[in-house]
Amino acid sequence: MQESSVQGLPAFETHRVDNQPPPFEPRDLWADDGALREGVRRGGAGNFEARLHAYGRLAGDELYRLGFDANRDRPRLRTHDRHGHRIDAVEFHPAYHRLMELAKGHGVAGLSWHEPGAGAHVARAALSYLHHQVEAGTSCPLTMTHAAVPVLRREPSLREWADKAAAPHYDPRDVAVAGKSGITLGMGMTEKQGGSDVRSNATTATPLPTGDGYALVGHKWFFSAPMSDGFLVLAQAPDGLTCFLMPRRLDDGAKNAFRVMRLKDKLGDWANASSEVEFCGARAWRVGGEGRGVATIIEMVMLTRLDCMLGAAAQVRMALAQALHHARHRVAFGRRLAGHPLMANVLADLAVESEAATAFALRVAAAVDAAQDDPQAAAFARVATAIGKYWLCRRAPAAVNEAQECLGGAGYVEESILPRLYRQAPLNSIWEGSGNIQCLDVLRALAREPAAAQALQAELDAAAARDPLLEREAARLRQQLSAGADVLETQARLLVERLALLLQGSVLLAAGSPLATAFLRSRLGGEHGLALGTLPPGIDFDAILARALPL
Incomplete structure (x- = not known):
């Protein structure tokens, strides 16, 4: 008669697979989002x-x-x-x-x-x-x-x-x-x-x-x-x-x-x-x-920059989905990972980042759609693609890395999609003009293209009417835009960052997103740290995560 180990396995067998999440796929990425x-x-x-x-x-x-x-x-x-x-x-x-x-x-x-x-x-x-x-x-x-x-x-x-x-x-x-x-x-x-x-x-x-x-x-x-x-x-x-x-x-x-x-x-x-x-x-x-080479390809560049925004948003979305799927099935220290308050903060913050990126990218796509018949939409799309490409592509690597941490070592292994996402994440910030190029392009558009400046101003006015935090931020940005050219160039990254955050907050509010408050308090209200996972108290993490990925 063969002996059994104390774990109930055959003798000399030590390998039991448990406490592992099921495969991520197949999933319906449309129904999930x-x-x-x-x-x-x-x-x-x-x-x-x-x-x-x-x-x-x-x-x-x-x-x-x-x-x-x-x-x-x-x-x-x-x-x-x-x-x-x-x-x-x-x-x-x-x-x-x-x-x-x-x-x-x-x-x-x-x-x-x-x-x-x-x-x-x-x-x-x-x-x-x-x-x-x-x-x-x-x-x-x-x-x-x-x-x-x-x-x-x-x-x-x-x-x-x-x-x-x-x-x-x-x-x-x-x-x-x-x-x-x-x-x-x-x-x-x-x-x-x-x-x-x-x-x-x-x-x-x-x-x-x-x-x-x-x-x-x-x-x-x-x-x-x-x-x-x-x-x-x-x-x-x-x-x-x-x-x-x-x-x-x-x-x-x-x-x-x-x-x-x-x-x-x-x-x-x-x-x-x-x-x-x-x-x-x-x-x-x-x-x-x-x-006329540069002028000829400018429309093509605008469309490829939009796809850089979409790509960055897509990377953050998949990273979030992978992290949340893992955390809902993995038990550590006596409970599901997603049930630990600090992990829930990280996952919820990733969800806020993801939804804001997706909403902003689709807002710009809608402006491109309307551009043929609406000059203001065309002008907004022109400047917003540079703003969005800078900011969303800047955020993606940090978000993907945060998702890797949620999986621990498994997030660093090639059998997961996360290492591939992490290698991919910096590319969109480099392709079609690096961060400095995007920021300088925003300044150039605002200085030399009156229609772009007017379209962005209209967007700022609409945002200011939606929320006191947005109103305060819009006023700060108007003051910053009145600075001299030399000051603007040295501060271009900060300006474009604040423009992007204001536009994201405005889009979330206009859409009636239940994540808008969390975004505004954390990204514009000063209730957030430098790292993800620092959402302020009073945010309903469970509601955010239920929206982010159905069980």
């Missing part, structure tokens, strides 16, 4: 709810699982085939292509354009938010493809490119665009000598004698998504910095004259390929006038 659903309805996108619900179920199940495979097996560059021909092919795990297929097919990269109408931008923003929670690397080509469409539509000769970028079809084949029903687009702005100072770009664009485009010669230090069908790039034409569309394959199917030198070994964003390239007389077509 009250703030998202309410923001979509406020933004006039209620008619898209059925599709958003379908994608929320998909994101919380198949996409969630695919994300682990796509990041575990990173892209690889093959510069030559076995016969010695230069191919510059990027190979991906099949999970990457499945993620792209589902995202493209459901409109993450094109719903705004192939189904235009009221609420389309808000619905597309919600799709992007759902997708980014479970796999952020694919968000890069999806965002660039989406943002390039309105820029390309301004050039009649590039209409095919715009239409196929907007189309809900994914085709990973390396063939000429004419043979595809859907395409993806990348970007090449950054050069090693300039970084964010794109006006110092040294890549040259020489008009071809035939009049059919330009020849590009130069180098790009960061060339995003080199597997794409085409790329928007900046280069110096005879009349100055100009925007170009450079195809991967020419019309006859021949490979364009650029070389992928290497893939960047990045901190995160592992499912996506970023590269360094050389242009060796690559054919490209002008987008916008010569010398």
